[in-house]
Amino acid sequence: MTVALTTPMLLAAGPAHALLPNRSCGTVTSADSTAAANLNKVLTGKLRGSMTAYRLSCARAIADATRARGLPNQAAVIAITTAIVESVLENNPNKIDQTSVGLFQQLDHWGSYEQRLDPAWSTNAFLNEMVTLYPNNSWQNQQIGVVCQRVQRSAYPSRYQPEVADAQRIFNALTAPAPASKVHLEIVGADGGMWNTDGDYAAGEWSGSWASLGGTGLKALASAVTGNTMHVYAVGSTGRVFTKDANYSTGQWSTDWAEVPGNIQGATALTASVTGNKVHLEVIGADGAMWNTDGDYAAGEWSGSWASLGGTGLKALASAVTGNTMHVYAVGSTGRVFTKDANYSTGQWSTDWAEVPGNIQGATALTASVTGNKVHLEVIGADGAMWNTDGDYAAGEWTGSWASLGGTGLKALASAVTGNTMHVYAVGSTGRVYTKDANYSTGQWSTDWAEIPGNGAGATALTASTTP
Structure with missing residues (x-):
């Protein structure tokens, strides 16, 4: 006899197979x-x-x-x-x-x-x-x-x-390169030699001492970084230009100063900037005009000559790069500030010097730094204080005015950027070195100048650069 099954048959479910977790691809930071x-x-x-x-x-x-x-x-x-x-x-x-x-x-x-x-x-x-x-x-x-x-x-x-x-x-x-957090600060000391100290802004501390790196009768400094190597350039006692390197992978400085090829003499000021592995070095020559030479550190060679780029009675230089364009800033004979550009995609320099808007006069020193497409330009004014203006090269405009940021009896300036913070360094009236910050996320400057640890005195010139 056939028996009809009127109740549905229940099938017991087998155990589900859980998915295996994803395999590692390496360290996650x-x-x-x-x-x-x-x-x-x-x-x-x-x-x-x-x-x-x-x-x-x-x-x-x-x-x-x-x-x-x-x-x-x-x-x-x-x-x-x-x-x-x-x-x-x-x-x-x-x-x-x-x-x-x-x-x-x-x-x-x-x-x-x-x-x-x-x-x-x-x-x-x-x-x-x-x-x-x-x-x-x-x-x-x-x-x-x-x-x-x-x-x-x-x-x-x-x-x-x-x-x-x-x-x-x-x-x-x-x-993307690791963000810079360490600032390397060099000064010409009272003895005419170069001295160095380092600040780690990620750790919130300075080395706390100044180390002598040699040289005699130095007059001016500039610096630039390619890879993990910092190149310092110095005008010597006769106005010739020399360089000394620090490899920040190993912490080692080169032993000797080497002359930059091209036989320049009588230089009084200089500035350095970088595009790729190339350093672009400008000096004020004995004639008061600006001269340029380029060094390719990937190829291990300099152009070997200096080219005149005009100007008369120039007193101080600074430079900054946005995109592939290098902007050089110069204090002219009356203390007004001018700029001239070099497009390193084409190798062409602008023909004329253009005055930076804002009608500053009596400037004696200057420095320039970059956040994004904005250049932040500071000068020491006729009153011995620091003044600032900003240029937005993406928008093609300057603020058009100079704002006083305090200080008295300032002698020299340098600047560097870590993150969105610009650090300006100044030699004060007694040759001690001070710093003041601008946070370009908020647009706020620190209120006071703070002395760089190490009890340095008698400085006459300085430069600053950054590495991660």
Whole structure:
């Protein structure tokens, strides 16, 4: 007899398989959290508002593997674009789509399970396929989304190109230089030699002493940084120009002063600025005009000559860079302030000197620093106090006035920027060194001048530079 089952049969559910956690891509730092938060303000694709410190660490692993092969940066952007689409930059060990796992969701035929979950191995597997498909680096001439698709052979080829802009933003965040936090301050002391002290603004402390670095009869100083090396330039007793280096990776200074090639003599003031690995050095010559020479530290050579850039009766110099344009500022014979530009994309200097707006007169010294596209210019006025004006090169305008920031009997100025804070350093009437800050996030200056620790006195000139 057949018995009808009128009650539905209940099937006992088996135990669910919990997803495995994402594999590590390497060390995640507190700086990654900050960078991820900043990226979330600008990302527009799949990761819009979803970047995390972990995902950034995975992008770094991809970029590091790419650069280890010596490939151009575009290769890293291609690989990061692919990983955004395939895994949202997560090293996923779960076989969700057939047998694919990892940053690039590579199937079994790519390699073993563990190999595909190794960020360096999987990135190199991707790159091996790319360079095989595009011999002689021909991938550089293709649209990035097209290259991603040809390597991955996705069923959704249109998904890659929209993520390229975000991949570039992520790569830029990974390769941005560490923010400067250390200031290196050099003075010409009462003995005519150079002395140094260092301030760490991240730690909130100075070394507390001044160290002698030699030299005799020095008249003026300037400094510039390429990589982790600081180059100090000094006008010697006869107006010739010398340089001495400090490698801040090792903390070592070069032993001797070396003359800057070109046989300049009679210089009275100087300034230095950097574009890439090139230092642009300007002096006021014996004729009262400005002269220029350039040093390429990547190539290990100087231009070997000095070119006259005009001007008469110049008294002091400062310089700053926005984009690829170097702005030189000079105090003229009556203490008015003028500027002249060099565009280092084209190698062209502006023909004429232009007066900085605001009608300052009687200036005796000046310094310039940059935050973004803004140049902050300070001078010592006829009253011995410090005065400030700002120029916005993105907007193409100056404030048009000079504001007094106090001080009496000031003799020399230098400035440096850490974060959004500009630090101005001044030699006071007795040769002691003081500092005053401007926070350009708030636009506020500190009220008082503070003396630099170390009990230095008798300084006649100074320069300041920064390293991370």
